[in-house]
Amino acid sequence: MHFKDIDWNSLWQEARQQKSWKKKGNRDWDKRAPGFAKRNIDSNYADRFLELVQPEPHWRVLDIGCGPGTLALPLAARVNAVTAIDFSSAMLAELEKRAAEQGITNITTIQASWTDDWGKLGIPEHEVVISSRSLSVVDLQSALEKMNNWATEKIFIADRVGSGPFDPDLFAAVGRPFEPGPDYIFTVNLLYQMGIHPKIDYIEIDQTKTFATKDDAMESCRWMFDDLSPDEEARLAAYVDERLEHNEAGTYYLRRSSRVKWALLSWEKRTV
Numbered sequence: 001m002h003f004k005d006i007d008w009n010s011l012w013q014e015a016r017q018q019k020s021w022k023k024k025g026n027r028d029w030d031k032r033a034p035g036f037a038k039r040n041i042d043s044n045y046a047d048r049f050l051e052l053v054q055p056e057p058h059w060r061v062l063d064i065g066c067g068p069g070t071l072a073l074p075l076a077a078r079v080n081a082v083t084a085i086d087f088s089s090a091m092l093a094e095l096e097k098r099a100a101e102q103g104i105t106n107i108t109t110i111q112a113s114w115t116d117d118w119g120k121l122g123i124p125e126h127e128v129v130i131s132s133r134s135l136s137v138v139d140l141q142s143a144l145e146k147m148n149n150w151a152t153e154k155i156f157i158a159d160r161v162g163s164g165p166f167d168p169d170l171f172a173a174v175g176r177p178f179e180p181g182p183d184y185i186f187t188v189n190l191l192y193q194m195g196i197h198p199k200i201d202y203i204e205i206d207q208t209k210t211f212a213t214k215d216d217a218m219e220s221c222r223w224m225f226d227d228l229s230p231d232e233e234a235r236l237a238a239y240v241d242e243r244l245e246h247n248e249a250g251t252y253y254l255r256r257s258s259r260v261k262w263a264l265l266s267w268e269k270r271t272v
């Protein structure tokens, strides 16, 4: 077989079908919105992402799968305007609440999915298009083409490396199989076949997050699972007990054996 014959879009689809958890629709993300916002808004992920992206004041940024505004909110202070799109209305409500609290007025939110007709929705081209941890699509090639088509200058994608934010040891402890699905290497190969050679940086999240209570630490693990049974919940509690450390400040720190790592793929808009 020649490497050019590999159909990365089909391989991506097959790998997604083997994932350990079910595909999430907008209602699932609605339910996760408050917890996701709490866990992610102040994480050092956004700082690291922005350090690498180096935002420019003239940019209008299209943030696809913006969630509660993890990036849209800090970006808004540094660029001309942000269009934040997500298919979850609860995520957009989290973003709007925080924008209002912070007096941010240059973010436009639009409830839309990757596969909606963005032309019909009146979404214009933007200098920069980003997808941060939101490349949850069946047809990867169409999504990448769409990002490329909607950008006039640059494209940034933060994509999972290996297990990403999931903790394989925790899955083993709870007794569930762990298969995280495709990661950034599929995206890189497909981009290559599309004639795009992205720059690759990596974002590693510091494991410095502390929790006020044991329950907060439990909550930071529970999101990884759909519908835990009472037995599984007990095994999760035992796992947390074993790895929880009390620090001098009186808060808790959860020891984790794998570091959370993301790949930041970026490229300049093709002019050919």
Ligand SMILES: C[S@@+](CC[C@H](N)C(=O)[O-])C[C@H]1O[C@@H](n2cnc3c(N)ncnc32)[C@H](O)[C@@H]1O
Pocket: 026, 029, 040, 064, 065, 066, 067, 068, 069, 070, 071, 085, 086, 087, 088, 091, 112, 113, 114, 115, 131, 132, 133, 134, 136, 137
């Ligand atoms: C893991 S969160 C990432 C949020 C934010 N970009 C960040 O990095 O913190 C994934 C987001 O993508 C959104 N999402 C998932 N599938 C989507 C789709 N098909 N169309 C639009 N948004 C989607 C979810 O609602 C969720 O807000």
